[in-house]
Amino acid sequence: MDHIPMVASVMTPFPYWIDVDDSLRRARGLMVEHQIRHLPVMRRRSLVGVLSDRDLKRALDPTLGLPPEDELFVRDAYVSDPYIVDSSAPLDVVLEHMACHHLGSALVTSHGRLAGIFTATDACRLYCDHLRKLFPPRSGEDVA
Numbered sequence: 424m425d426h427i428p429m430v431a432s433v434m435t436p437f438p439y440w441i442d443v444d445d446s447l448r449r450a451r452g453l454m455v456e457h458q459i460r461h462l463p464v465m466r467r468r469s470l471v472g473v474l475s476d477r478d479l480k481r482a483l484d485p486t487l488g489l490p491p492e493d494e495l496f497v498r499d500a501y502v503s504d505p506y507i508v509d510s511s512a513p514l515d516v517v518l519e520h521m522a523c524h525h526l527g528s529a530l531v532t533s534h535g536r537l538a539g540i541f542t543a544t545d546a547c548r549l550y551c552d553h554l555r556k557l558f559p560p561r562s563g564e565d566v567a
Contacts, residue, residue: 430517431510433549434531434539440465447495461528464501470537473505505530510538
């Protein structure tokens with residue numbers, strides 16, 4: 424690679440998402456079923472936020488004296504000011520912003536519509552691939 428890629432080339436396209444009025448039980452089910460930690464949140468086909476597994480765990484913490492789980496909704500727990508980038512954003516800019524602000528995800532849009540998600544897990548996977556290209560295993564070495 425001889426240039427910094429755009430976030431579109433490394434994002435997870437067409438991510439699962441959840442409606443702001445869905446239950447936290449449904450959100451947890453989606454996260455568990457698809458082994459993901461971030462869900463974009465939509466309201467009437469518009470991107471309004473993100474729900475992370477940390478937000479979900481905090482909202483469902485029984486020590487907080489919250490309403491029963493069946494009475495909690497995405498709107499009660501999601502982050503309404505997520506980091507949103509255009510699909511043409513340079514990856515280094517996205518990574519720097521995520522690191523400086525301790526963010527686990529960036530929601531990626533194209534023409535104002537949700538197109539993908541880029542997470543810290545995606546960044547780790549990308550960096551691992553990069554390191555393996557820079558330092559290929561010697562013959563006889565195992566790659567984890």
